[in-house]
Amino acid sequence: xxxxxxxxxxxxxxxxxxxxxxxxxxxxxxxxxxxxxxxxxxxxxxxxxxxxxxxxxxxxxxxxxxxxxxxxxxxxxxxxxxxxxxxxxxxxxxxxxxxxxxxxxxxxxxxxxxxxxxxxxxxxxxxxxxxxxxxxxxxxxxxxxxxxxxxxxxxxxxxxxxxxxxxxxxxxxxxxxxxxxxxxxxxxxxxxxxxxxxxxxxxxxxxxxxxxxxxxxxxxxxxxxxxxxxxxxxxxxxxxxxxxxxxxxxxxxxxxxxxxxxxxxxxxxxxxxxxxxxxxxxxxxxxxxxxxxxxxxxxxxxxxxxxxxxxxxxxxxxxxxxxxxxxxxxxxxxxxxxxxxxxxxxxxxxxxxxxxxxxxxxxxxxxxxxx
Amino acid sequence: xxxxxxxxxxxxxxxxxxxxxxxxxxxxxxxxxxxxxxxxxxxxxxxxxxxxxxxxxxxxxxxxxxxxxxxxxxxxxxxxxxxxxxxxxxxxxxxxxxxxxxxxxxxxxxxxxxxxxxxxxxxxxxxxxxxxxxxxxxxxxxxxxxxxxxxxxxxxxxxxxxxxxxxxxxxxxxxxxxxxxxxxxxxxxxxxxxxxxxxxxxxxxxxxxxxxxxxxxxxxxxxxxxxxxxxxxxxxxxxxxxxxxxxxxxxxxxxxxxxxxxxxxxxxxxxxxxxxxxxxxxxxxxxxxxxxxxxxxxxxxxxxxxxxxxxxxxxxxxxxxxxxxxxxxxxxxxxxxxxxxxxxxxxxxxxxxxxxxxxxxxxxxxxxxxx
Numbered sequence: 001x002x003x004x005x006x007x008x009x010x011x012x013x014x015x016x017x018x019x020x021x022x023x024x025x026x027x028x029x030x031x032x033x034x035x036x037x038x039x040x041x042x043x044x045x046x047x048x049x050x051x052x053x054x055x056x057x058x059x060x061x062x063x064x065x066x067x068x069x070x071x072x073x074x075x076x077x078x079x080x081x082x083x084x085x086x087x088x089x090x091x092x093x094x095x096x097x098x099x100x101x102x103x104x105x106x107x108x109x110x111x112x113x114x115x116x117x118x119x120x121x122x123x124x125x126x127x128x129x130x131x132x133x134x135x136x137x138x139x140x141x142x143x144x145x146x147x148x149x150x151x152x153x154x155x156x157x158x159x160x161x162x163x164x165x166x167x168x169x170x171x172x173x174x175x176x177x178x179x180x181x182x183x184x185x186x187x188x189x190x191x192x193x194x195x196x197x198x199x200x201x202x203x204x205x206x207x208x209x210x211x212x213x214x215x216x217x218x219x220x221x222x223x224x225x226x227x228x229x230x231x232x233x234x235x236x237x238x239x240x241x242x243x244x245x246x247x248x249x250x251x252x253x254x255x256x257x258x259x260x261x262x263x264x265x266x267x268x269x270x271x272x273x274x275x276x277x278x279x280x281x282x283x284x285x286x287x288x289x290x291x292x293x294x295x296x297x298x299x300x301x302x303x304x305x306x307x308x309x310x311x312x313x314x315x316x317x318x319x320x321x322x323x324x325x326x327x328x329x330x331x332x333x334x335x336x337x338x339x340x341x342x343x344x345x346x347x348x349x350x351x352x353x354x355x356x357x358x359x360x361x362x363x364x365x366x367x368x369x370x371x
Numbered sequence: 372x373x374x375x376x377x378x379x380x381x382x383x384x385x386x387x388x389x390x391x392x393x394x395x396x397x398x399x400x401x402x403x404x405x406x407x408x409x410x411x412x413x414x415x416x417x418x419x420x421x422x423x424x425x426x427x428x429x430x431x432x433x434x435x436x437x438x439x440x441x442x443x444x445x446x447x448x449x450x451x452x453x454x455x456x457x458x459x460x461x462x463x464x465x466x467x468x469x470x471x472x473x474x475x476x477x478x479x480x481x482x483x484x485x486x487x488x489x490x491x492x493x494x495x496x497x498x499x500x501x502x503x504x505x506x507x508x509x510x511x512x513x514x515x516x517x518x519x520x521x522x523x524x525x526x527x528x529x530x531x532x533x534x535x536x537x538x539x540x541x542x543x544x545x546x547x548x549x550x551x552x553x554x555x556x557x558x559x560x561x562x563x564x565x566x567x568x569x570x571x572x573x574x575x576x577x578x579x580x581x582x583x584x585x586x587x588x589x590x591x592x593x594x595x596x597x598x599x600x601x602x603x604x605x606x607x608x609x610x611x612x613x614x615x616x617x618x619x620x621x622x623x624x625x626x627x628x629x630x631x632x633x634x635x636x637x638x639x640x641x642x643x644x645x646x647x648x649x650x651x652x653x654x655x656x657x658x659x660x661x662x663x664x665x666x667x668x669x670x671x672x673x674x675x676x677x678x679x680x681x682x683x684x685x686x687x688x689x690x691x692x693x694x695x696x697x698x699x700x701x702x703x704x705x706x707x708x709x710x711x712x713x714x715x716x717x718x719x720x721x722x723x724x725x726x727x728x729x730x731x732x733x734x735x736x737x738x739x740x741x742x
Contacts, residue, residue: 006464006664009420009444014461017411024412024478028399036709038693038716038728040388041395045494046417046450046480047437049380066418068439071484072493073380079417090385093377099727101719107395109417109480113442122443123416138719145702246702293377322409331516331617338407345409348472348509356470357409 011115011122015311022316023125026154026307029316030127031107033153037146039105039129042095044086046109050078056085056291064112079111083126084304088290091132091300096292100133107307118280121308128285128304135287135299137239140269141246143285147273147303148251151283154307155315158276160252163217163243164259165236166266166286169207176230177206191258210258217244220255236268273305282309323361323368324354333363342368382486382493386682393687394496397525397678400687401498402478404524408517410476410500413466415457417480421449427456427662435483450482454497455675459661462503462671467663471504478678489651492679499656499675506658506670508610511640512617514656518644518674519622522654525678526686529647531623534588534614535630536607537637537657540578547601548577562629581629588615591626607639644676653680694732694739695725704734713739 008014015023035041047070054062064081080086083106091102107127115122129146131139144161151159169188173179179187183202190198194211213223221244224237236257244253263270263286270286285303292298310316325334325346334344345357354362354371361368379385386394406412418441425433435452451457454477462473478498486493500517502510515532522530540559544550550558554573561569565582584594592615595608607628615624634641634657641657656674663669681687693714696705698721705715716728725733725742732739 006460007420007423008416009418009441009446009448011443012416012418014416014457014465015412015414016461016465017413020414021406021412023414024399024402028395031395035392036714038714041386041392042388043386043391043394045379045383045385046482047380047383047494049378052378066439066441068437070380070437072382075380077380086385089377090387094385094387099724101723101728103716111417123418134719136719142717142719343407343409345474346513348505348507348513352472353470357472 009122011112011120013121013123018317019311022314022318023307023311025318026310026316027107027125027127029153030150030305030307031105033150034105034127034129034146037103037129037142037149039103039131039146041105041107042087042090043106043108044080044083044090046111047077047079048086049073050076052089053078053080053085056088057082061085064114066111066113081110081112082304083108083110084128084130084302087130087302088132088300091130092290092292092298100298101139102132104130104132106130119306119308125307126304127307128283128302130300130302132290132300133298135267135269135301137242139301140239140287141243143301143303144243144247144271147283147285147305148247150305151273151275154310156275156278156282156310158252159250160254160274161247162259162272162274163240163253163255164263164266164270164272164286165240165257165268166260166263166270167268168210168233168236168257169260171232172229175232176228179204188258188260192260207258214256214259215254217248217253217255220257224255224257239269267299269301271303273303278309278313280309282306321361321368322359323363324352324357324359324371325363329363337363337368380493382483382491384492384494389688390682393685393689394678394682396689397681397687398478398496398498400524401521401676401678402476404521405476405498405500405517408474408500408513408520410474410502410517412476412478413458413461414477414479415451415454415461417482418448418450419457420444421447423460424449424451424456427459428453432456435485437482437484452481452483453675454479454481455499455501455673458501458673459503459671462501463661463663463669471669472510473503474500475503476500490677490679496678497675498678499654499673501671501673503661503671504669506638506640506672508613510672511610511658512614514672514674515614515618515642518654518656518676519618521676522644522646525681527646527649527653527681529623530621531625531645532618533630533643533645534611534624534626535634535641535643535657536611536628536639537631537634537641538639539581539604539607539628540631542603543578543600546603550575559629559631563631578629585627585630586625588619588624588626591628595626595628610640638670640672642674644674649680649684651680653677692732692739693730694734695723695728695730695742696734700734708734708739 065078067078070077187204209227266286272281273283283305287301289297320343322343327347436449438449441448558575580598637657643652644654654676658672660668691714696717698718
């Protein structure tokens with residue numbers, strides 16, 4: 001069966017003008033904004049040994065891999081579904097000797113085996129920043145500020161940051177609000193589902209107040225403060241208060257202290273990013289640990305975002321003044337116009353049609369004249 | 372057998388700071404410069420149906436494909452070894468109805484099955500421009516000017532453009548300097564090898580003067596003018612003279628009229644691009660035909676270049692003024708410095724070491740102070 005010309009595999013697509021340029025522009029803006037905060041760019045390859053990549057991916061993502069046998073190395077390679085894992089590898093190996101905290105930035109395409117209902121594309125452009133060597137409160141605040149700035153330069157407005165405390169239940173379960181080890185996962189799942197009945201059935205009534213402590217930051221904090229759960233919770237409340245103080249005036253903050261889905265591999269803090277008029281999450285991040293080759297672990301925090309939903313919503317498109325250069329125009333005149341921020345389209349024959357070619361102006365004796 | 376942590380497959384590599392940023396910066400500069408001439412960006416996917424991609428690739432490149440079976444479509448996909456073929460597909464299908472001449476630009480990673488001795492990487496960043504709907508002399512001159520400007524903004528100096536006339540022998544062989552159809556390929560091969568003895572053995576002595584007509588543009592043109600080969604050659608001489616007139620003052624021009632190797636799929640003109648201090652070809656292009664879905668053909672001309680050899684030669688690295696923000700610095704002060712083109716690195720703890728983190732300055736009461 002032959003394939004119709006121009007048909008592409010499911011989940012893969014061409015970006016045409018002006019969206020292709022918008023995507024390129026947004027990625028550039030985001031990477032430049034992240035770089036201004038001292039995050040140095042790294043560019044890992046599109047494919048790696050499957051074994052190495054799987055070892056560093058959160059296990060849920062290992063199912064996302066597009067694999068192939070490399071005729072040269074005779075081994076199975078995988079296309080990266082995510083750049084974070086590669087940045088972790090670089091931080092742990094080739095840049096393992098660099099002073100900490102190590103700030104790294106990245107941006108480029110990723111390829112997934114399957115699309116999701118939320119995002120039908122299998123190829124996406126991911127960008128982000130990783131801060132390696134600490135997951136302190138100061139580090140969290142810096143990463144959140146950088147993420148907010150990256151979204152802002154990309155044109156996102158009405159930013160909401162959804163905070164969560166991924167290992168909170170784990171921390172409380174062994175101490176102040178005990179749960180049998182074999183029931184911790186079930187309690188987490190019921191908390192994720194906001195299922196009060198399920199929590200009661202697990203005799204985990206002590207966790208019921210956390211269901212109510214989800215929502216806008218102030219009410220969530222108030223609800224959390226009322227829960228008698230000792231230092232493990234108290235330290236986290238103090239941290240969330242400091243985050244609120246640092247960025248609460250710039251964005252809308254919400255808190256769901258026991259949300260766990262999608263944050264399974266995050267340590268003490270995780271967050272999702274949303275923007276006005278943009279459906280679904282546009283970025284996420286949190287604290288985690290990197291495994292070093294010697295078996296030791298290193299704390300880290302980072303975020304990543306996808307450029308595609310921003311482009312799909314019309315961000316990054318810039319209207320250009322485009323001037324048609326009639327046949328015989330001095331090349332120097334074209335160069336001068338380009339230096340003044342014009343786009344030029346030069347006539348190549350006397351049948352070239354300025355308007356059809358998208359020009360907004362035609363060069364006349366006295367300069368560009370609107371069409 | 373397990374793989375050492377951090378080991379990458381042959382031909383795939385990490386770009387670290389500052390080269391990763393240099394690569395990103397050069398790609399951006401090149402794409403922006405091309406865009407200024409009215410070339411609109413398109414972004415085709417990293418992978419396509421193998422069948423569709425092979426049909427549009429020059430056959431030599433079909434051997435370069437990394438293939439895999441896509442579990443979703445149950446078909447063989449191939450990673451693109453070249454973006455030009457994809458741009459041709461877009462021009463012929465999704466943008467087939469757009470007015471001509473159609474100007475398209477592209478930039479992104481490509482993946483090849485095998486490295487070459489000249490370039491050990493299997494993943495490269497390719498960028499370029501395609502002008503679709505004409506391969507006239509005016510189109511050639513525009514494409515050459517855009518290519519030269521793209522290299523110039525990337526920091527390449529001492530640019531040499533090597534011109535060739537890929538279908539010249541074919542044109543002469545059926546007419547003014549006849550060769551039997553079954554000997555044309557052999558004559559071309561001997562001309563490529565500059566093998567005078569081989570040409571004599573093929574009774575193709577009439578082509579001997581072309582061997583001598585390779586070299587600097589003026590002497591090559593003088594030698595060509597002395598060859599009695601009618602209009603087919605005369606038209607091409609006139610075109611080369613016009614190209615010399617248009618760009619001969621900006622770059623070094625050479626001509627090898629019968630060079631064919633690597634230009635098998637180019638029509639009347641082809642060119643290679645070189646830069647001072649850069650080993651080997653850094654870009655190439657020429658005229659060609661695009662196959663439309665209805666079987667018709669369309670003339671086109673374009674060029675592409677690789678960012679990697681430029682980065683490997685140190686181009687694109689920009690020294691940054693990086694200022695360390697001591698603990699407690701007002702975030703607004705950091706933002707103000709970044710707006711003034713500073714890179715900032717904020718202290719996250721009192722053990723952070725400004726010099727070790729690569730800072731050139733420390734923020735003091737009166738502003739950044741050199742370390």
